[in-house]
Amino acid sequence: MGGLHSGHLDARQRKHLAGYTGAVLKDFAPHYQRQLPVALLEHIQEEVGHRKGCDTRLLHNPDAVSGSDVVLEGNLQVFQDGKWRERHLLVTKEFAVESRDSKEVFEKGWECKTTLILTGSQVSTSLEEHCRLLDTMCQHIKGSQGGKMPFSECPTEFPVFIHHPYLAPLCVATNSKETQLQWQRVLQSVVLHHSTVLQRKGNVETRAFLEAVRFYRQEKGSYATGVLAMGSEEEVLSSVIVEDLLPALRDQLFPRLVHSKSKKGYVWLQLLSQVYSLVLSQVTVELSVLMKEVTQRRPQLERQIRSDLDQISTLQDQIAQSITDEMSLEIEQCVTRLVTPTLNSTYEELATPLHAGLAAIRQLFLDVCGDIICTGCTGQSLQELVSPLCSLGVGSARLSDCLLLLETAAERQKGWQESWGIESCRPLVLQAQSAVQQLLESAVFTFRRLLTLQFSYSLSPAQLSQALQRVHDRVLKQLDHDLVVLQAQLAGDALLHIALPMLLKELVPRCKLHLTKYEQMVFSDYSDFLHIDNIFHSVLKEALTTEIRGVLKDTPKKYKLSLHCPSLALLNTPEQSYSVWPASSRDRSYSQLSGSTTLTSSTSSYENLWTSTEDSTVDNSMTKQADNLKTRAMCHPVHAGNPEFTTNQMCPNQRQWGQNKGRRVAVSNMDSSMQDFTTSGQASRLNGDYISLVGTGKDRHLFPEGKQQ
Known part of the structure; x- marks a missing residue:
């Protein structure tokens, strides 16, 4: 039961931490299993038209970062584990920040690297901002924190500070002001990318996971999200666990550590970093197994939802109506x-x-x-x-x-x-x-x-x-x-x-x-x-x-x-x-x-602001076909003197209906300003208006595989 040396946990503390992490995952599992069918129901309701999203007009870029696989790289001095070390830092196209001993290691393809975790981090070049963030992380420590911190004895005048919510800060020493700002901007882009990964996904599993986290924390009496909503599933759940552990770490474990009074802050940051790293490592393995088990139920659940969708949705609305009628006054107050x-x-x-x-x-x-x-x-x-x-x-x-x-x-x-x-x-x-x-x-x-x-x-x-x-x-x-x-x-x-x-x-x-x-x-x-x-x-x-x-x-x-x-x-x-x-x-x-x-x-829906087009349910195949035509209809070059392409064929107010497997899609109200962007036989939905399908001398309908009626 003696004091712990430095910020590292002994075997008994590691075992206790692993047991606590496993217990949290065990308690979390029922919430995730419970929320997946709910999220799947919501997804199918949206898919079949019970719910509609707001339309966007710009084309989605499937590959936001084009060009080289390397966004930025360089040999820099990095303050890590209490020492300045020369490292080769490389930012990839996938927004991974890789750290190696040298560029030679990278060029020869050796896998001797570490990947920096930047989710939720704050990147700055200001010493004052760095000190403020340090004080926030160590605010529970009484007296002077002391010790060698990342801003101490920086080899250059152009540092870049990286503060993770649960990891010890990093300091990168650059050689010039221009290089400093360049690394700051790129690292901020990395933070932005990794911190919002779940929000960009938006799939059924992600919805179920976030709702499961919310209900798990709500069961514990916590209703806010804070930093816990940032990062991947593994990082979010690890943050939940570490956040719950913070009181015990501060009040019970940290006071027992053997350290000099001048290194309180440094020891605390090392302890917090090790706890988070161990938790994240365990969660990554065990959560993967849990998610695989839960998602195996999806095909069966989906079949049941699709077969009874109307009955489920009606019952859902009836229950909501009963709750609303009885509790609306209390809620409103x-x-x-x-x-x-x-x-x-x-x-x-x-x-x-x-x-x-x-x-x-x-x-x-x-x-x-x-x-x-x-x-x-x-x-x-x-x-x-x-x-x-x-x-x-x-x-x-x-x-x-x-x-x-x-x-x-x-x-x-x-x-x-x-x-x-x-x-x-x-x-x-x-x-x-x-x-x-x-x-x-x-x-x-x-x-x-x-x-x-x-x-x-x-x-x-x-x-x-x-x-x-x-x-x-x-x-x-x-x-x-x-x-x-x-x-x-x-x-x-x-x-x-x-x-x-x-x-x-x-x-x-x-x-x-x-x-x-x-x-x-x-x-x-x-x-x-x-x-x-x-x-x-x-x-x-x-x-x-x-x-x-x-x-x-x-x-x-x-x-x-x-x-x-x-x-x-x-x-x-x-x-x-x-x-x-x-x-x-x-x-x-x-x-x-x-x-x-x-x-x-x-x-x-936005379309209702422009036209009174009837509500319609569009088959997935029809939607994909229209999306494939979207760019060509928008972008076709000017056909000067083309006899097949005339203003009279544009039919701006014409409404045509194409049918596919009993479903129909509106094609109407083409903007006259799009005449130069549309060619015969092509169709696209643009700016909320539905372009008429025109050919040479007669209108055409959009039928997959030549099926016409």
Whole structure:
């Protein structure tokens, strides 16, 4: 029972830690097994049209980082384990940061490397910021922390500090200011990528996992997420375990460590790092086994859901209606008392950096497009034309400046923590930055694709200039639409993330026993898919969503984006901009079955803002075929003098219906400005309008494999 030397755990402590980690995984497993059928039901409801997501217009870039497999590399001094060591650092195209003894090890293909964990980290070049973050990690230590820290005796004047929530800080010494900023920007991109990996996935397993984590923590009396929502499944669950262990580490284990008073901080960081590393290693192995076991049930569950989908959805709505009718007054009073007084002020504090960041991204894209148009007038090659787009890639200084505008001030974050009881705003900031960066990548990809298909060496400078301007106008129109949608979604999601934990903390313990009576409404055949606590959570979320949409509806004009296309003005008005959030909702929603004013339909699809096209369910094969035609219809080069391509054939107001396996897809209302981008026999959905399928002398329908009626 003697004191532990340095920050390393002895065999007994390791065994205890492994036992605790295994126990948490054992307790977590039922939650994950319980949530997978629920998430699968939600996914299938969306797939068949019970829920519809908000449409986006820009093409998705499947490969955001193009070119070389190496983004950045160099031989740098790295402070690690209390010593400065020369290491060869390499950032790959997959955003992995690899550390080796030398470049020779890399070139010869030896696997002698370590991969740095940067999820949730903060990267800075400021010594003051570094010291502040150190003080936060060691705030429980009384007196002077002392000891050699990463900023001590730096070999150069240009350090880059990396702070992970549960690992000892790293310090990288660069040789110049330019190199320092370059490494800072690239490492920030790595942090952003790894911290938002689950949000980008959005698949059934990810939804089930995040809900399982929420219910597991809720069972322990914790309702906030904080840093725990960042990273992969293994990192999220490891963070949950370490967060639960922190009180014992601080109060019981750390005081027993043998160390000099001058090295308290250093020893604590070493201890925390070792605990996190051991937990992460064990979780990675055991969680993989658990996830494999759980997902093996998916085919059977999916068959059952699809065969009884209408009955399950109807029963789900009936239970929600019963809960709403009985508890709507209590929920509304709770929302009015806890949420309403501070919701508007919180939104204004959120809207300021959000508007600034989105406006800056838009202006950045405009500037780069302007450079391309100016270059095009000189008759350069395609490679030279698109070269300005390279300035928007990973490590871009201008992009980093735009993303920095999305950061919220420290005093605002502190105010939210006091008002709402949230642990951290950092996940919100990272998710917003990731979404904005993906939007810009999509705009760049769309512009490049359009320009590639429009470009021809036979075009005169005047024709090339006209083609560039058409591409610019088309992409900017789509970007403006997606910016407005994204602004509403980010603001709404952030408010929901901030306010919902307080509502859950107030109502879940109070209503837990009362909700048990609704269990008898669930048929035994559907008990895997319908859980009262999930439905109650949805009811609370819907009530809060209604309140938030009211706030978004009253958005001041100063937070509205300046739009390129007047036809998008409708979407950008206070009456319409809020209706695009949430991003997905159900046509058969709780609110449509309930007479309560607390619950309302979450959203209307964007297409309804432009046309009264009938609701339709599109078969997957039809959707894929339309997506394959999308770029060609958008991007076909100008066909000067082509007799098969005339204005009279465009039929802008024509509505045609194609049928596939009993399902139909609307094809109508083509924008006249797209005449130069459409060729005979092609069709594409563009800007929410459905392009008529035209041929030579007669209309055509979109039938797979030549099946026509």
